[in-house]
Amino acid sequence: MDIRSVDLNLLVVFDTLMRTRSVNRSAEAIGLSQSATSGALARLRKTFDDALFVRTAATMEPTPRAQQLAPVVRRVVQTIQSEILLPPQFDPAQARRSFTILTPDIGEVAFLPGVLRRLQDEAPGVHLHAVSRPRAAAADALEKGEADLAVGYFPDLQKAGYFQQALFTSSYECITSADHEWAGRRVTLKQYLAARHVLVRPDGREHLLDSWLESRGWHRQVTLELSHFMSLIALLPGTNLVATVPQDIATAVGRHIPLQQIALPFKPPQLQVQQFWHRRMHNDAPNRWLRSLFYEVNRRDSGARLGY
Incomplete structure (x- = not known):
């Protein structure tokens, strides 16, 4: 038998007939007309080359072939209902x-x-x-x-x-060690660009600020390039280095070492932080x-x- 010739809906009819022993009650249970259910039974008989269900005085009784098929068909129907058609569930409390x-x-x-x-x-x-x-x-x-x-x-x-789904919008802040010479001063663009900058490029990633500055023809004096933002915790104290970093990094670094925030001499670009899948x-x-x-x-x- 070629499986492509088998209509899986017929297995539902077979399984229901095994439980009800009645074409009428099977039709009601499945939601089909009596004639459609009778037609499905005829197709089942042709598919399996067996009568499958024989009318007696009160019910439709299964043949030996039907009794042999019944537990297998029940498992198939239950598997389709519980593992294929059931919407996928995820229980985080039990997940491993x-x-x-x-x-x-x-x-x-x-x-x-x-x-x-x-x-x-x-x-x-x-x-x-x-x-x-x-x-x-x-x-x-x-x-x-x-x-x-x-x-x-x-x-x-x-x-x-x-x-994509937006989480929040952020921007950039300029930070230095707490005893930097810029403390309490307003910095001009010329002073900012001439300062000794530490630039962080995780995995070589170019940050939005880099391309934004370059598009305006502004070039910073970069003294040090890093791969990790949190290295700033060890490198900023006691130096005249300047770091312009995303706001979250400024907040995180400031929880570990004394910092001062320097007002930027320009309005920095906005960062749209999102999650993607x-x-x-x-x-x-x-x-x-x-x-x-x-x-x-x-x-x-x-x-x-x-x-x-």
Whole structure:
């Protein structure tokens, strides 16, 4: 028998007939007309080359072939109903699985603490793996399933095939050590550009501020380039270095060392922080739960600062 010739709806009719022993009651249970149910029984008989159900004085009794098929058909119908047709469910409290989050080190500092506290209470068996990739590699990682979610500033993902959800809007701040010579002074653009800047490029990523300054023909004197924002904790104290960083980094670094914030001599560009996922994961129940959690924990109103 060629499986392509078998209508799975016929198995539902067979299973119902086994339980009701009646064409009329089967038709009512399935929601078909009596003639449609009789027609389905005729197709079943042809498919299996057996009468399957024989009319007696009161009921339709199964043949030996039908009795042989009955438990197998029951399992198939139950599997379709419970594992194929049932909407996918995800119970975070019982889950034992890992999610990979694509985010730069700023995201590890800003986004993960609150999420981890929620996981401890709501999903203790869920494990997070935070990874950083160059922006050009982010789309490939999501498309191939190497990452479940990207959180941060990813302009390369604002294209077809990817969903996005805004978390908050941020900007840049200029920070120095607490005893920097600029303390209490207003800085001109000429002074700002001539200062000894420390520039952070995680994974070689070019930040929006870099291209924004260059588009205006402004070039900073860069003394040091780093791969990790949190290295500023060790490098700023006791130096005349200047760092212009996203607001969340300024907040996080300021919790570890004394800083002063310097008013920038220009209005910096805005950063739209979002979470992204590939379209093939859009209806995946675990992924829906994950991005809902990140949104609830990390969404901020306009002007709100990072808080743990």
